[in-house]
Amino acid sequence: MLQSPNTRTRGSRQLWLDAALNLLATSGIDAVKIMPLAKSVGQTRTGFYWYFKDLSALHDAMIETWETRNTGQIQARCEAPAGTINQALFNLMDCWLSPELFDTRLDLAIRNWARNDPRLAARLHDADAARITAVRDMFLRYGYSPEQADVRSLTVIYTQIGYISLQVEENPAARLARVPHYVEMFSSRPPAPEEIAAFRGRHPVRPG
Structure with a gap:
């Protein structure tokens, strides 16, 4: 499937998920917040909501x-x-x-x-x-x-x-x-x- 040109501005679902898992492993669940994640993947918080409804959905993933x-x-x-x-x-x-x-x-x-x-x-x-x-x-x-x-x-x-x-x-x-x-x-x-x-x-x- 071809990705939208906007993909580069919002990353990918796996990119966000891998960053969250790494943050969990290094700093614990309290550190898994949207803004720190956005910073770690070089995206805006808007990109997060393209792939996850909210933080709870990310936790489930x-x-x-x-x-x-x-x-x-x-x-x-x-x-x-x-x-x-x-x-x-x-x-x-x-x-x-x-x-x-x-x-x-x-x-x-x-x-x-x-x-x-x-x-x-x-x-x-x-x-x-x-x-x-x-x-x-x-x-x-x-x-x-x-x-x-x-x-x-x-x-x-x-x-x-x-x-x-x-x-x-x-x-x-x-x-x-x-x-x-x-x-x-x-x-x-x-x-x-x-x-x-x-x-x-x-x-x-x-x-x-």
Whole structure:
């Protein structure tokens, strides 16, 4: 579709949304206001209203983006083809090491926002439940009992929530080296060397 010449004077919906998400991640929801957003994208506030009815509509779009980007990716990785439970867990671990799959900063910002927004808190609860269900179903597919699948899924998701909430910072090489041990802890099965090699091949550690 051809864009109107006026598009350059009002930006694009994605431009405004990306700016809002970045402001949320860096400064919190109280900083997400129309004028600061307009300044950050080099537009006027009139351009904002071309794409969003009001600030509440922008908030809804931000939350929907987070649900798709983070919860949706966890569900997709849990459903990705894998020959063993450890391969499936390595697929899931891709999320924690690939910002293009899972936005950790956004997840933390949403959790902080939800502390003062009951409606969002309910959606966050539902999102965490959906993530747990996706991991539980993954364990069930590989023959774990319902009780084991339930506890292991809670352990996987709550471990990651802890990383996010505590804003843990690790040396990338050290974190990558720990992943096979997490996988063995979650599955109670040591990963095969070829499984570890395939995972590390997807996450090369850059020097320096």
